[in-house]
Amino acid sequence: MDSDLGNQLTSSYDDLQCSFSISNLFVAEADQITSAVGAIDLRARREAVALVLKAQSDCNLKPSIAYLAVNYIDRYLSKREIPSDKPWIVRLLTVSCLSLASKMQMTVMTLEDIQRNEGFVFNLHTIQRMELLVLGALDWRMRSITPFSFLPFFLSFFSEVQASFLQALQAHAADILLKALNDVKMLEFKPSVMAASALVSATYEFLPVQSSSFRVALASSKCVDKEKLWKCSNAMAVAAATLTASSPETSMTVFSHLGSSSESQPAAGCHLKIPVRDENDRQ
Template sequence: MEFHFDLENPLPTSTDNFPLLFHTETDHMPSKAYLQTLSNLSTRHQILSLILHFSHNFDPFSSYLAINYMDRFLSTQSIPDGKPWIFKLVAISCISLALKMMRKTEFSVSDFQDCGVILDSLSLERMEMLILGALKWRMRSINPFSFIKFFISFFEFKDQISTQALKDKATELIFKAHNDIKLLQFKPSIIAASALLCAADELFPVQLPFFRNSISTCEYVNKENLFYCYNAMQEVAAIDGYESVLNAASSSCTPTNVLDVQCFNSSTSENGEIRDLKRRKLGDLAN
């Protein structure tokens, strides 16, 4: 396969065709029943940990795309319990497809022959074809990064420095949130808008009410969904453990450790002080 794919511009033949992006973004999400039918959360947990572990030397955008493929695949396919080698095969196949799409680097099966993983090219190819079929060959995933340019125009900055600072912070938040299952229920565009608002809350708090009102009036934005997604994104932003997930992935040959720290931080962060802070900020957003 020969591709050249950019997460910020997923359309192959045109740029800035945002109406088309908004119209088709749900085609690149997990199925609506995913959160309800994902009875064994440990399956997603283990495969996600493996993706982060095996892709720590690659571009983080490639890891992000691989996780998108994983969630969309798991939302239509069940994986038998008690066969951890299948988890590894799915993780590596998602990474392989993401790298091929983005043409970021060359790799071989031997790159993944560590920590007990023994694969052959035929097994990898078969799993890739299974994933491609489940995704209906929609590999140019429309994702939150695809909408950053659209929503950042609502902020009407006069200088490039402020614009870039806001984009960089929002990008960091999107990366932090990409392994949180709560965010999977929201459209990519809503995640992008929420990330930008959370970034603005930190960098330009005085101007936040203007930014919030501007985005809320956008014809493509469901204000209620923005409300709840902003809440979830603020919780992600408050958890320190998210910041080191990718670094943790390279520190051990037991990839489940990658998310264990995150899960611990997630549970301990839900104290009264943080909840009160979120309520105040969400109250502002709803006004």
């Protein structure tokens, strides 16, 4: 598996989703959690995440590009320190990781686009040198598995829901995942758990009728760690609450009983598919 996920920019990021079955993605994601989280410079990370989210909004970047860029930033900061006398390196690191992430997803984006609302612009040669430093620090392992790898899988739990609603639900879950980037504690959760948690929150807010059934489907599935799922969902609820100010109650209310045994059956009129995986699926 390492050889598949590891070396370099020989194929697009989207090819990763095509070449791996969902079972293999679940197996491989264990290697994607950032190690040495405690070594990350939190000040530098906060600044970098803010810059990524600003660029994502200003340039209308795909959320998956922004998320992948932060993945690179986290992994870089877990291995390298930012010199205290060169704080501008955080900005350079951010631009370089956004550039790498866009290349991995085969998205055409000029460096001027990324930096167009900043006070100064790094030249191409400087950014390319930083890209090489990032690639070296990450051992050229650039095809990271992120929560966006799993969103289509968990959306397949739904049936008899119009495609337009599913698209809107996925977009809202993506917004929640971007908000969650601000909390470094989220790095402890696997990408699949993050994806499922974002959809739990998005379903409660966007398709409340399906919310109970979706949570029951997740609880009945063997795909995710239930304890981690509920923990992540509660942590993500704070981020979700900031997205929908018009909601009559915050997401924390519904997440307080996610593991309730009383929710043993799907809600009436709600249809969800419950994929069950066993060891044979991994062959």
